[in-house]
Amino acid sequence: MASKSSNWIWAALVAVVVVAGVMVAVALRPSAPVAPAAIETAGPADPSGELTYTRLDRPARTQVQDAAGRVLAMFTDKSRTVRISGPERTFREPRFTQATVTTDAWIRLAPKPWAEGAEQAAWFRPWLTKQVQDTSPDALAIAMDYLDGAPARKDAKGVQYAGDASFGPLAPNDPDGRAENSDFYDYMGVSWDFPDGKHERPDKAHLRSLDCSGFIRMVYGYRMKYPLLGKNIKGPGLPRRAYAMAELGPGTLLIPNTSKPARDYDLLQEGDLVFFSHGEEAGPTIQHSGIFIGVDDSGHHRFMSSRVKADGPTFGDFGGESLLDGPSYWSNRFLTARRI
Template sequence: MSGRNDRSVLVSVLLAAILVVAALAWLGFQRVGGTPDTAAETSDEVAVEGAPLEVAGSASVPPADPTNLTYQRVADPNRTIAKDAAGRTVAVFTDGARSVRLSGPVRRFAEPKFTTATVTTDAWIRLAPQEWKAGEEKAAWYKPWITAALADKAPDALAVAMQYVQGAPEQKDAKGVRFAGDADFGPFSETDPDGRAENSDFFDYLGIQYQFSDGGRSQPQADRNGDLDCSGFVRIVYGYRLGYPVRSQNTAGAGLPRRAFAMSQFGPGVAIAADKGTQVRDFNRMQNGDLVFFNLDPSDGTQADHSGIYLGVDDAGHHRFLSSRSKANGPTFGDFGGPAILDGGGHFATKFRTVRRL
């Protein structure tokens, strides 16, 4: 009898294991809107999904001395470049923008579930307390800020953006609010051509009410908890996480408006590439962290209807961006539903229209 019992136990264990595997497969199936993964197999390149890997040896470069920097003015766009005693670029400040490109330890960004491409860069994107203008390095706020920014090891805009891709670990604040972790695009929708409904803002993801800089107040939708559409993704990264003001409406004024078209047309910051109704092909003026805009559906007009964050040049020389998409069901710089590259003749590249720097 003991042998039969042992076999029964073994069969039960095997059946339980099969059920667990099936459940995990179903969850993965749901994350991409009902379509199995077709990209590269998961690699060991990053220990935690969404976390950039610091490239070995990059931290050995001595940090810049913020008290011994020189400043150079350059044009197109108008900006100030800070260099250290060795002539290395330490920071780039763009007139009319708060986002600053700092040089730091080299990091490699990877999302192996959706692409074999990786982006390796020394760029760290942080927000200055106010928009830059010529001579601002002499202002009282500047030296304390640059000193702290160069020493700051907290996640920057690029690292924060990666905290919402598939598999990114959940993080909660002291009040128990989940502020980071794998985000979906939106709930299932029978009317949306891609199967997922948009209109999920950052406060929906968070599940909290929010007081906006223009006086509006949010009310999160329960069925959108953990969801971010394309502009909601931009707003949670630069707004809620990094502190850039956000607006409740699609109106001009201080702060990021709600929709992609409003951000691109009259949003804050400075236009790096104007919308001429044609594909943007000049990437020389762009820098990591810029907002990129697309007109994916020309049938509803010429205005932008999709937004993302420029990540950088990948290992194949292509310009990669992060955005939250319906087909991929959430933020990604992968190739599911079209390569997330700005150059060439792909789905997003041909509809790439304008660039702004916050």
Template sequence: VAILIGVIALSAFGVVSFAGGIGIRTHGDTVVSAAPVKPTQAPAAGALRFERLANPARTVARDDAGAVAATMTDGARTVVITGPPRRLREPKFTAAWIDTSSWVRLAPRPWHAGDENADWFTKWFAEARGDQSPDVFAVAMQYADGAPPAKDANGVRFQGDAAFGPVAAAGAGRLEQSDFDDYLGIGWSFPDGPKRRANPAHYGATDCSGFVRLVYGYRLGYSLLGGSSPGPGLPRRAYAIAKSGPGVQLIADTHTRATDYDLLQPGDLVFFEVEGSTDQLDHVGIYLGVDNEGHHRFMSSRERANGPTFGDLGGASVLDDGGFYSKAWRTARRI
């Protein structure tokens, strides 16, 4: 395996927590500020070595001790950077929690072998390792039950407890078709179609794919498509993201239960067939990692919990317990 040497400055990360006992905490459940915090003492700078791995094709950066400092996957923008440990908790919906040192960031462009020598990467990576802003996990938790609202300079509420959708007229369940712009209450111009107007009845709500688009797209910068046809960005529907979305497919969809847990890394998208009437993928979530009980846990927006959750209301949010979502898991994509 060819190994390339580079010097990267190491730094600490900011962490966040949210109201209602839901959010991200440091080990020991010590709550920290919801705003970016000042860096703690940074590890000493040192050389990183980059090595190539397969299945999927990726580059791993290791420190002097051989520990993984970051993982970059060919064709994907998500980069998993090792940082200070955090604890993700959602006690209203599950007794489980997740201790993680993974910080999921979006690189400005997809990774290719040898990019550790590229000017764009060396500059971005040095900044990303000291980035104090919310990463994928922190942003996702800003829409969980009880998360406090916040507005931007234009008065748009861009974060806060999200619903799944309005109650159906017949009173049976909640309506789908709540995209990120419905949550925000703003119109949006897409590269593959005309400007879309937000539906006022769906304000503050986001369905499963809308949640992924809200986190990865509106908040973190991935290009978004208005429809579900292939194009330069994240499509609208779950099945389209799985089939033709950006990045790399990790597991082939054979319309049977997937069990390739070792292929996953934090931040991957996991897809399900939950409705049962067709063989079409109809649910998507964000993979978080292994919880304290040893289960592979994900976060998604769904009807029973009325919004984003990694809890167990209406089915445990795990891939490997033999339960509802475990049996419905089909494929995964790293974007």
């Protein structure tokens, strides 16, 4: 794996405040103008009082507000990812972009896919109360664990599960210059048994590497415990390859693949999976995947993915701006999106 710089910074200055007797770390806004988050909160939300549930469409979902009218959470039908409104954070990747993303979104996994009326279930209120107060790493923070220069972290057995990730080993015969087929178990160097009967052993050449879909599987699968499949089939978990996630994956299809560049940005929520064609000419075939992380300080919709030129996960602009909108390489190849 090629060495990278260690100037990894993902959050702005942090202040500590007390909310309902709980210490909460809150990222301070940078001095430069920042685009508003998709959902804003006027202050600390309160899940303990009376809550209001509003049904919305495109996609079908339930918005939860506290007694003061502040948005607590957004639950999407058929999906487990939930947008919780929490302390604002600012994500930065100075080696590859000057852009920053400031958001109050914290992306958590509900215990089961959402359905209309699920707020009446026994699990709902205790789960929501806990999540609104939780500032442990969510999907967005976990994704940042694999940026250029991110510090290594190991589990109790000494297995590294986080830290600067490469895309894959150099491969002169590969059109992009680096080999694919780097899944989460390759990164960690461990064998894995999948529920669909697939058994995988890590490739030593791919140690500490994550390709685009492997990165998503690391974030949502290994780290957040979303079910994973070993094959590219339809089922209760995330398939291995990007095209299978887009076409066969679980959750809610937000933007169908019409073979034309997708432009329905208002349908997106932080944490959504976004899919692209790739190559000299844009086409209908899915060949790349990423995670939408929010609107940046210039008002653009920015995503994060593992790519060859940056040699690993990035939301920067080296080798193509990480934008879903505007006249960029990836925006012209953005085809479809899914919420899991």
